[in-house]
Structures are given as structure tokens and as C-alpha cells.
Amino acid sequence: MAGKQHLKKLAEKSQGSAARLLDRLPKMVQESIVRSLNYPYDYPELDSFVKCLMAIQLKQGRTGLVGDDIPQSRIEFDHNMRLLQAKPTKIAQVEDIHLPLQSGMTPARHYHPAPKKKLPLIIFYHGGGFLIGSLDTHDEYCRLLAKHAHAQVLSVDYPLAPEHHPSHMVQVCEDALAWSHQHAKQLGILKKRIAVAGDSAGGNLATVVAQRSRDKVYAPQAQLLIYPALDFKSRHPSYYSYKDGLVLTDDDIQRVTYHYAERHQVDLEDPLISPIYGNLKNLPSTYLITAKHDVLHDEGKIYAHQLRQHGVKLHYDNYEEQTHGFINLTVISKRAKKQVIEMSKKFRKFWDKHS
Incomplete structure (x- = not known):
């Protein structure tokens, strides 16, 4: 006691x-x-x-990530992440910038581990169920990714639902990709090598952007998808196995579905929000991560299988003992930090091999 x-x-x-x-x-x-x-x-x-x-x-x-009061949930998530903070991973250059995109001025944070060198760029979209999350909640993850993938990282503070329609949110994310390609020389991007990445909702946005831009000059070379949300319509076995008592719950999924899709009258099968139903041909090389104890596990595994069937170069890892959100635990969990470092290094090797 x-x-x-x-x-x-x-x-x-x-x-x-x-x-x-x-x-x-x-x-x-x-x-x-x-x-x-x-x-x-x-x-x-x-x-x-x-x-x-x-x-x-x-x-x-x-319980869970998102409550009925969305603005309050944002404050609490940011506050809880701040409470966990320790000394941040040192990166040579970290700069808050504003991207002058066609869709509007958008805040971002640029991480460069070796400012005097040309390095590839990873554009990162944070998780948070499309409703919460910020540059700050995923700052430490981006630092670890930049350091151990030895790449520049551009974290994009895209607008959130329910205030914004999914099409606008996706457009901002795609515009950030186009802007990065247009400014490859100024940013010192090695051979215009650009990847998109994200966790959870951010993984959804990354692969939606990859699908929409596949035939455009700024199409990404690779994508890093960390326990991505991919299918708003279906409920797979992992949903029922892990919907209670963990980071992401059944209630969270219901709220996200309502505020991101149903409120805006977007069909749950629309590839704009459910990329598992999109065109999977000619997508960039994909490094996909799932956590076993996660309602989203099965849709990630199914998407990996579908990408393989469509001839996409793929690396798939499942972290058996982890749950959704573990990349946000690196400041308090030695295991989570070790795994994030491992996946960052492996992603860079995979990207180098298939670029």
C-alpha cells in the first residue's frame, strides 16, 4: 500500500x-x-x-486519447507530452518556419543533423487521430528520426479536424511535399530524394499523399508508415481484441470517425480517408510498421500484403510487445527508444537500397 x-x-x-x-x-x-x-x-x-x-x-x-471536448483533448495531449519530456536529443539545426503553400501559410519545423551536408528529406505528418497533436508532441520522435536516419526532417503542422475538411488537410500535406520539391536546391536535398512519413493519422495522410501524387513531378521516393490508420469502413479482428484498456480505444475510433469523416459527409470507403481502397499501383517503396496490441494492427498488415501484390517494394515489421503510440514513449521507455532508433536506421538502409 x-x-x-x-x-x-x-x-x-x-x-x-x-x-x-x-x-x-x-x-x-x-x-x-x-x-x-x-x-x-x-x-x-x-x-x-x-x-x-x-x-x-x-x-x-x-482512458483513450480523445474526449468529447476536442479543444480540451488537444490541450491535455500537449500538456501530458510536456510532462514526460526529458533533455531533447541534440540536433545540429532545428528551425521553426512557415511554409507559404498554395493552401495557406502553414507552420513547420525543420530538423537538419548536418547543415553543411546535402541530405535526403523526410516530410513527417504527426499522429493524433486527425484531431489532436502538434509539432511539439512529436518533436523528440522527429529528432531521433533525423539523427538515426541521417536525413533532414520537415514536420508539418497541418490543420486539424473537425474545423477543417479532410480534402483541405490532405491538400496542405500534399502542398508541403510539392513545396519541398520546388525548394530542393535551397534546402540542400540530396538528389531531390524526398520521402513522406507519419504515425497513425499521419501515416494515413502520408500514404494518401503518396497515392495522389504518384504521377506528379514531386512524387515521393519512399514512405515510412508507422501503425497507420488505413480503413475507416471495416473492423478487423485486432479491433475487437485490443479496443479496451490501451492507448487507442473503441471510443477514440468512434469519435475520430465522426469528426473526421461523418461530420464532413465523406464516405468511409473514399480513398481520401481510407487509402486501403485506393489505387495501389506504382506507389513508392514502403516501410510499414505495426504494433500487435493495436486496433489498427490488422489493417496495416493487410495493406502491406496488398502493396506486395501490386509490386510495391516493401519492408514490413510488427512490434509484438508494443501498442499504438509507442513512438511517443521514447522519452520514458528505453525499449521504445531503442526500437525507434532501430526502425530509423533500417528505414534509411531500405530507402537507399530502393531509391
Whole structure:
């Protein structure tokens, strides 16, 4: 009991420090904490540290990512990510800029690990269910990606739903790609090598942009899709297996579907929001990541299979012990950080091989 009280006080004082302390505990101790908190879900293969985080969150009466109040959910997500922050990964040059796009002035953040060298560029679209998330919530991930993929990263602060229609959001993301291609010389992009990337909703936007731009001069050479949302219409077995007690819940999916698609009267099969139903021919080389304990796992695996069938060069990895959102845990989880570093290095090797 005293241990639980101590953990609670630590969490209240400094969530980041408490979480890092929790991460260092042996697996047996982590599992005992999960049991003491009466975590009601049985996920034996889930990383025991993540299981602790989920159990603590549930005990505090918090579930999922997005609540009924969307503006408040944005504030809370940004606030919670700030609470977890540690010393950011050092990158030689990090600059906040505004992209003068045809669709409007759009904030972005440019990361360059070696400003005097020409390097490829990865355009990154953050996750957050199309409703939440920002340049700041994914800053540390972008730093790790820039460092370990040894590439420039341009993180795009695209407009969010429900205030904006999916077609406008996608257009901004595509315009950022076109702008980068047009400014390849000024940005010092090596051989005009540009990839698109994103996690969750951002992975959706990345592959929608790749589909829409395939025949254009600024088409990306590669795409990095991290547990992407790909299919608003169908519900696969992983949806029912992992819809409760984890980062992304059934309630989250229902809210996102309503605010991103139904409110704007977009058909759930429209490739604008469900790229799994789009034209998959002649897409760029694709590095696709899924997490096993994720409602979106199966649609990612199916998309990987479909891309292979259409002759797309593909690398597919599934992180068995992880859940949705693990790239945002690198500041508190040694395992998540190691995996992000690993996937960043492997993506660059894959891209080099297939460019």
C-alpha cells in the first residue's frame, strides 16, 4: 500500500521522472504493480512497462486519447507530452518556419543533423487521430528520426479536424511535399530524394499523399508508415481484441470517425480517408510498421500484403510487445527508444537500397 502511495506522489510531482523510474524496475515488479492496480485486461505479451502505464491511467479514471471536448483533448495531449519530456536529443539545426503553400501559410519545423551536408528529406505528418497533436508532441520522435536516419526532417503542422475538411488537410500535406520539391536546391536535398512519413493519422495522410501524387513531378521516393490508420469502413479482428484498456480505444475510433469523416459527409470507403481502397499501383517503396496490441494492427498488415501484390517494394515489421503510440514513449521507455532508433536506421538502409 505504501508503495502505491509513493508511486502516486511521484507521478503527481513529476510524471516523466516517475515513468523513467518505473521503466527501470524489473519486469516481475512491474507485473506486480499491474496486479495491485487491478488492471482488468489480459494482454500477456504486452510490454510490462506499457502495461503499468495503462493500469495507472485507468486507475486515475483516464482512458483513450480523445474526449468529447476536442479543444480540451488537444490541450491535455500537449500538456501530458510536456510532462514526460526529458533533455531533447541534440540536433545540429532545428528551425521553426512557415511554409507559404498554395493552401495557406502553414507552420513547420525543420530538423537538419548536418547543415553543411546535402541530405535526403523526410516530410513527417504527426499522429493524433486527425484531431489532436502538434509539432511539439512529436518533436523528440522527429529528432531521433533525423539523427538515426541521417536525413533532414520537415514536420508539418497541418490543420486539424473537425474545423477543417479532410480534402483541405490532405491538400496542405500534399502542398508541403510539392513545396519541398520546388525548394530542393535551397534546402540542400540530396538528389531531390524526398520521402513522406507519419504515425497513425499521419501515416494515413502520408500514404494518401503518396497515392495522389504518384504521377506528379514531386512524387515521393519512399514512405515510412508507422501503425497507420488505413480503413475507416471495416473492423478487423485486432479491433475487437485490443479496443479496451490501451492507448487507442473503441471510443477514440468512434469519435475520430465522426469528426473526421461523418461530420464532413465523406464516405468511409473514399480513398481520401481510407487509402486501403485506393489505387495501389506504382506507389513508392514502403516501410510499414505495426504494433500487435493495436486496433489498427490488422489493417496495416493487410495493406502491406496488398502493396506486395501490386509490386510495391516493401519492408514490413510488427512490434509484438508494443501498442499504438509507442513512438511517443521514447522519452520514458528505453525499449521504445531503442526500437525507434532501430526502425530509423533500417528505414534509411531500405530507402537507399530502393531509391
